[in-house]
Amino acid sequence: MKIGIRFFGSLCDLTNGKHIFEFDPGINQTIKDCIERLGIPHTEVFFITLNGEFVDFSKIVCDGDFYCVYPECNLPIEDLHFLTPKYSAEPRFVADIHLGKLVKYLRMLGISTEYGIIDDKMIIKRALETQSIILTKDRNMLKESIVTYGYVVRSDSPKIQLREVVFRYNLLKYIKPFTRCMECNGNLIPVMRDKITDEVPKRVQDSFQEFARCSNCGKIYWGGSHYHNMVNFIQEFLNSL
Ligand SMILES: [Zn+2]
Structure with missing residues (x-):
């Protein structure tokens, strides 16, 4: 048994630039399992096609299938095909503990960013309670099925991380410098x-x-x-x- 998966756009940041994978997934595997096995959490995936038809994460892959997997993009796709609903509110974040410097930068710009929770499960719980986006470099955390919104921070440089997050979530219109406490995220x-x-x-x-x-x-x-x-x-x- 063999399937093929092609990744597009920013998803290839997470595969060392490789676009196409062909492999034997084993029996009774979902496309979500296959994608995550290649290192891409489901939170990064916005839609998937098989022979031009949209499929969801629960699709069981079959011999000979070839899937195209896309990040959020500006293609004219109906919302119902999005596997991750578009985040339409003013973005707010919960950041993983290894992103302290990025947190300071985001707060400096007035972007709500909670920080200081160490346990992964508690980070997920907090993000779900507050409808926040998880920022982390820990891909396994974002592979948890209950997580809806999450972003794998690519760079190790806090300044480049800031740039990534500002672009990814179109934060320019929300920037209000010096309106948020650097220590606790309060107003x-x-x-x-x-x-x-x-x-x-x-x-x-x-x-x-x-x-x-x-x-x-x-x-x-x-x-x-x-x-x-x-x-x-x-x-x-x-x-x-
Ligand atoms: Zn404070």
Whole structure:
């Protein structure tokens, strides 16, 4: 028994650039099993065709089948054929524990990104509860059938990871720098200087006009040198897109 699978677009990032696979899948295997065995979690797959007909993940593969497997793309395909429903709300994320730097960058841009959960099952549970997208490099986590939305971060470089996620989820229109706490993801609310006199040093109060407080953890933010470094980072990042 032999089947063929051809991967398109960004899916080939996950197969070291290889497009076509031909192999013996064994008996009674679903196309989902076959695709995931080649290293691509189902969350990355948007539709599959067999001889020009759409099939779903439960299709049992047969000798001689040749499948085409596609990522999300702009082809004029009816929604009913999508195996992963399009994410239509403002994207929010739950990030795996090894993506700390990417999390800081996303929060800096105002993109909601929860972080700090270590256990894979708890990450999945949290993502399902909050309708969030899981960001991870752990493909096995995204192969769990209950996961709907998830993205395998490709690069090891946090700056390139940021670029990947911004492009993948069209985040440009959602970028609102300095509206989210870098520590806990809470929303930052502007606060008058006379309301924070007990909380920041006198020299800071004398030097800065504008302050914001995290509505969740209470941390106070102001425009110090760290802030200027972040402004430069964001400027450079946006210019590089
Ligand atoms: Zn906070």
